[in-house]
Amino acid sequence: MSNAITPKNENYAQWYIDIVKRAGLADNSAVRGCMVIKPYGFAIWEKMKNQLDLMFKETGHQNAYFPLFIPKSFLSREAEHVEGFAKECAVVTHHRLMNNPDGSGIIVDPSAKLEEELIVRPTSETIIWHTYKDWIKSYRDLPLLINQWANVVRWEMRTRLFLRTAEFLWQEGHTAHATQKEAEAEAKQMQEVYATFAEQHMAMPVIRGVKTASERFAGAEETYTIEALMQDGKALQAGTSHFLGQNFARAFDVKFLNENNKEELVWATSWGVSTRLIGGLIMTHSDDQGLVLPPKLAPIQVVIIPIPKRNSAIDELAEKLTKELHLNGISVQYDTDEKQRPGYKFAENELKGIPVRIGIGNRDLEAGKVEVARRDTTSKSMMPIEGLAKSIQNLLNDIQNNLFESAKNFRKENTSYSDNFDDFKDVLNQKGGFIEAHWDGTPETENEIKLKTKATIRCIPNNQEKSPGKCVYSGKPSMGKVIFAKAY
RNA sequence: CGGGGCGUGGCGCAGUCCGGUUAGCGCACCUGUUUUGGGAACAGGGGGCCGCAGGUUCGAAUCCUGCCGCCCCGACCA
Numbered sequence A: 001m002s003n004a005i006t007p008k009n010e011n012y013a014q015w016y017i018d019i020v021k022r023a024g025l026a027d028n029s030a031v032r033g034c035m036v037i038k039p040y041g042f043a044i045w046e047k048m049k050n051q052l053d054l055m056f057k058e059t060g061h062q063n064a065y066f067p068l069f070i071p072k073s074f075l076s077r078e079a080e081h082v083e084g085f086a087k088e089c090a091v092v093t094h095h096r097l098m099n100n101p102d103g104s105g106i107i108v109d110p111s112a113k114l115e116e117e118l119i120v121r122p123t124s125e126t127i128i129w130h131t132y133k134d135w136i137k138s139y140r141d142l143p144l145l146i147n148q149w150a151n152v153v154r155w156e157m158r159t160r161l162f163l164r165t166a167e168f169l170w171q172e173g174h175t176a177h178a179t180q181k182e183a184e185a186e187a188k189q190m191q192e193v194y195a196t197f198a199e200q201h202m203a204m205p206v207i208r209g210v211k212t213a214s215e216r217f218a219g220a221e222e223t224y225t226i227e228a229l230m231q232d233g234k235a236l237q238a239g240t241s242h243f244l245g246q247n248f249a250r251a252f253d254v255k256f257l258n259e260n261n262k263e264e265l266v267w268a269t270s271w272g273v274s275t276r277l278i279g280g281l282i283m284t285h286s287d288d289q290g291l292v293l294p295p296k297l298a299p300i301q302v303v304i305i306p307i308p309k310r311n312s313a314i315d316e317l318a319e320k321l322t323k324e325l326h327l328n329g330i331s332v333q334y335d336t337d338e339k340q341r342p343g344y345k346f347a348e349n350e351l352k353g354i355p356v357r358i359g360i361g362n363r364d365l366e367a368g369k370v371e372v373a374r375r376d377t378t379s380k381s382m383m384p385i386e387g388l389a390k391s392i393q394n395l396l397n398d399i400q401n402n403l404f405e406s407a408k409n410f411r412k413e414n415t416s417y418s419d420n421f422d423d424f425k426d427v428l429n430q431k432g433g434f435i436e437a438h439w440d441g442t443p444e445t446e447n448e449i450k451l452k453t454k455a456t457i458r459c460i461p462n463n464q465e466k467s468p469g470k471c472v473y474s475g476k477p478s479m480g481k482v483i484f485a486k487a488y
Numbered sequence B: 001c002g003g004g005g006c007g008u009g010g011c012g013c014a015g016u017c018c019g020g021u022u023a024g025c026g027c028a029c030c031u032g033u034u035u036u037g038g039g040a041a042c043a044g045g046g047g048g049c050c051g052c053a054g055g056u057u058c059g060a061a062u063c064c065u066g067c068c069g070c071c072c073c074g075a076c077c078a
Helices: A012-022 A039-058 A081-087 A123-135 A180-201 A247-251 A276-283 A310-326 A342-351 A364-368 A387-412 A421-429 A443-453
Strands: A027-028 A035-037 A067-071 A091-094 A098-099 A106-108 A113-120 A145-151 A165-179 A205-208 A222-229 A235-244 A256-259 A263-265 A267-272 A304-305 A332-333 A357-361 A369-375 A380-384 A417-420 A434-438 A454-462 A481-485
Touching: A012 A434, A035 A039, A039 A165, A039 A276, A081 A180, A091 A434, A123 A145, A123 A247, A123 A454, A145 A304, A145 A380, A165 A180, A180 A205, A180 A222, A180 A235, A180 A267, A205 A267, A222 A454, A235 A247, A235 A276, A247 A267, A267 A276, A276 A387, A304 A310, A304 A342, A310 A332, A310 A357, A310 A364, A310 A387, A310 A454, A332 A434, A342 A357, A357 A364, A364 A369, A369 A387, A387 A417, A417 A421, A421 A434, A421 A443, A443 A454
Parallel strands: A304 A332, A304 A357, A417 A434
Antiparallel strands: A027 A035, A067 A113, A091 A113, A098 A106, A145 A165, A165 A267, A205 A222, A205 A454, A222 A235, A235 A267, A256 A263, A357 A369, A369 A380, A434 A481, A454 A481
């Protein structure tokens, strides 16, 4: 009823949970670590999915679907891959239930044991590369550019709504190429697609970079990542694109004949983003009043609220405006629910992060104006009815841009440089955020810093000019700066 | 897996220490009236195997035993 959202600065984790629940995005379910994504949350996911799907298709990819289950033996074919995923897999061991002879309910039928256990996919490289063996014979079959939208399961020890759930929705692209160069270009291209989506649609600035060896995807030779900074100063890995070399081709014996009739192993990439992005979206923009959505991803971009007493003049204007905005691809809801008063609706719409609210009352109509409130700044202004549809479109663009600029400013203010370890620890504990620092390039130093501070190297940023210096921890020579942060 | 917390109408909780009438409150819901420019008021009403299973007792939401589940914090990960 009254604002039940825990203030951000009081308890950020609780604030996040309150937003997810009160805005109606998702709920915990009867299954540990698995969430119910509610209609409003799913509508946001659909908007993300539609845009990403478009971008994948524009870059030449096709959708397909592979099985939920993976034979256990497949997972062990690639040594690093099994090492990375085996600990967190759900396993199917039987295929039938039966009534317990003692009458106490239903039990697993012991006679229905599977010959080979099935793994519920934690990711699909293995089943897909097993399939690719049949699909790829010639250089003419390449490149093979496939994406799948799916659910996967990783039996995480600790879960958080959207950010880390045992089951989650995602897309996983799996491509096969004739040359290393082409596969690397693909992996980089998809990193850029993700970055473009994050920045232009989510209004979430990201750093493009590569992972260090220890943070790399299990089975990858290079992991390209986009890293975002959340409001509490922690980093979020928002999307990754992997150059897999020939590791999976070797494990699943996927070879092709080149133009010279010579047999070669295929080069691979894989890349994915998940419903975690919704968590990132929340923690980039939202405030103590509730969710804040960038217009491009808001299921409802504009809500029109009649100020009682509602009458035909108000209805007419609302309907005219709705039509005009619809013609321009803007989603509008005219809230004619007479049971709730305006104040209640205002608060609910703010909670749900609807970017623009238009209030139409008789007083305003007479003056030829309406009240327009923007969610990002929570400011209100009177706008002339004349040309309103155009004004609203401009306003939506403004909000989209403003959210992105604000997030960039926040990141700038919360990015520090450090060249000695004491200072590094102080910044990390007092301020958080991204810390640029020199690193000597060794996994030992990386690990020591992680043990002492919980900060990890989020990435080695792309396109960085060489800037030799001394490692923040060891003092040894360093060829360039990397980004450290505590991460989700 | 360790630490903490919690299971009581749809949601949030009180009651449990110290057993005792019909298990209570706020929100939500239903009906009606008056309202309506930032979360309306009044009146009436409906809805509960008190997580599950045993036990103690004349009597258990409350005491005892066992089990189950979920959440939060940490280590692991998108």
